[in-house]
């Protein structure tokens with residue numbers, strides 16, 4: 177009997193969400209959201225606290241199930257997956273959380289190695305219980321995030337920014353195709369935030385990952401992402417490439433993601449200040465982004 181040819185699926189769409197709604201009891205967290213993210217894109221999910229960003233991200237690896245609609249990730253109906261298939265899909269999707277979620281009492285290296293657990297069978301206790309090749313790989317990733325020298329320190333001796341870099345190295349242990357980051361810099365100071373965001377972008381580009389990162393800061397979103405997807409009160413209110421956005425459009429983005437005039441005013445002030453700082457630092461950079469309109 178002739179075998180059917182093996183078809184290599186190329187997923188030009190890494191993520192495709194169609195008419196997704198999510199209710200938590202009386203609360204409608206997402207309302208009829210449709211969007212798709214092409215493979216290799218670096219996208220920001222922008223919105224205020226409570227706008228539904230985490231809930232949307234959590235559907236991409238089935239940490240939430242839709243109340244209505246469907247979610248496709250890497251060509252699979254992720255909301256329909258169970259057991260082994262779901263584990264396989266999750267292993268292709270790396271996640272970085274706001275609070276890093278490291279095991280504080282374990283070494284940095286062991287924390288990174290836990291990123292490979294889904295590929296291993298049986299429990300692991302201590303560094304030597306991991307195959308040598310994986311330890312070498314963990315060290316490589318730690319070096320990539322600039323923390324090779326901290327491999328054997330306890331995770332809780334590191335600063336917040338360093339801990340988030342460990343979490344990035346841990347996610348890389350999965351060899352993910354998609355990287356989801358849920359407010360990865362919300363608890364970091366501005367300098368560490370910049371470092372972590374740069375690192376996520378650089379690594380995303382080096383590895384041709386699809387990256388979806390939720391943020392609530394408009395300036396950061398504008399300077400970092402290729403595309404901004406805006407959520408307000410569970411609805412998609414904005415979807416735009418960041419390249420060549422003018423001042424008017426930037427103001428509109430603030431208007432779209434904020435919910436009240438007071439908020440819009442507050443963010444307008446913030447933006448005016450940011451533009452001033454930017455133009456003082458580098459007039460060309462501001463012109464390049466067209467923020468002066």
Ligand SMILES: Nc1ncnc2c1ncn2[C@@H]1O[C@H](COP(=O)(O)OP(=O)(O)OP(=O)(O)O)[C@@H](O)[C@H]1O
Pocket residue numbers: 200203204205223224225226227228229230231232359
């Ligand atoms: N497990 C849950 N049970 C009940 N309500 C929830 C649950 N998860 C989220 N919600 C509600 O859904 C809405 C969207 O929350 P979500 O956490 O997705 O927003 P967010 O934009 O990520 O905000 P934040 O950055 O503050 O987490 C909020 O009203 C929130 O209270």
